Amino acid sequence: MTPYSTTTTPARFLLLGDSHAGPIGRAAKAAGIPFQGGPIGAGREFNAEFFDVREGDVVFRKAAADGHYRGFLAELGAAGLGDAGVPLVCTFGFSAHFLATTENWRIYRVRGGGFAPGFLTSGLFDAIVRATVRDALAFYGHARALGLRVLAVMPPQRVPGLSDPAVFGAAQESVRGALAELGVEIVDLRPRVTDEQGRQRPEFCENDDTIHGNLAFGRLILAELLARGL
Template identity: 80%
Template sequence: MTTPYSTTTTRPEPATASPARFLLLGDSHAGPVGRAAKAAGIAFSGGPVGAGRDFNAGFFDLRGTDVAFRKPEADTYYRRFLDELGISGLGELTVPLVCTFGFSAHFVATTENWQIYRVGGGFAPGFLASRLFDDLVRATVRDALAFYEHARGLGLRVLAVMPPQRVPGLSDPDVFMAAQESVRRAVTALGVEVVDLRDRVTDASGRQRPELCEPNDVIHGNLAFGRLILADLLARGL
């Protein structure tokens, strides 16, 4: 699915005199973060490098201390971002890495994928909190987790941004909520800082409040949502 953010980047103009404060890598959910930083005059490098479904499994290879994205377009964006920072690989990064890989929970929660685990139209009691469910989710996003593990192994400060609390019609809401928790726990265990704004952006139903949603769109957060994420990042010292 092509989105306004998967086809454009949100990095500042190369001529900026301010040093970048972080490298932003991710799917379309990185778009509002980059837009907010640009609007606020916060220097950074990076932005979306593809769609969320591209960054769960089989999307990169290790190249020493660096990575190479398997999709040429993604790798082209990534190399451009590194050039802006004056480095040639991830291992040379001296600023924090902000990332959204693995957190497009609506892909993981595609209803059809979970039909085999339903009993009488619903899940068995405790299934969504079970070790089996957790293992299935982690297997689905295994290379996103491997990417975070590699970055942490390089000594990088890594911050992962949880997704907007929006569930499109093809996804199961209960699986969405449980799956993002599984990913959150997995990346936290790797030493990744998780930007989790759920208690600030949702209503009583647990869904994203309308004023923080991109209009005419069933998945993304808007600029206001990006500003909340940016504020959290800045409060963490970025």
């Protein structure tokens, strides 16, 4: 997704994220809701070692990501993240399908292929997930320390074949809990978009795709953001 221009209308929020931010941006653009931002990279790039702190700002280590980000700030008339002047909507750290890659959890399985009772709700599991997304959490924490209102959007409930559904669900809960501790608002549409098994309903899934939500999903997220005053 390319950066969006808000022309002369003040932006309501800054959107930063991976590809899961795409439907949000498309929904806002279609509805004429002014904002700045969009996806600046792939989900796996925003878990660890992806940014450096600068006074009142951040610098993304990948030049392409930082270039998009600087463009968004310029459109907002901001020198840095702390000067954005609008809430931050973000999807970093919620690439749960990546966290749930089945092979990564093989060493924690017991005989028979499952996990020991209570493992997915244990302190060990939570610590592993938090360590995996440590710099995503640090990014949110830095944004909060700069005084920004921050809203994190939970991912579509879609589990591709290489990921473990149980780990997917547990991992996103660990990320959610860590963000709540930082004072980040969580946008969670699961009760509205999932079936009896907790999976994303087809009408909210991108066609010919195993991971992403579609424009209808983005519209629900946008409606929730607007309902929260953005």
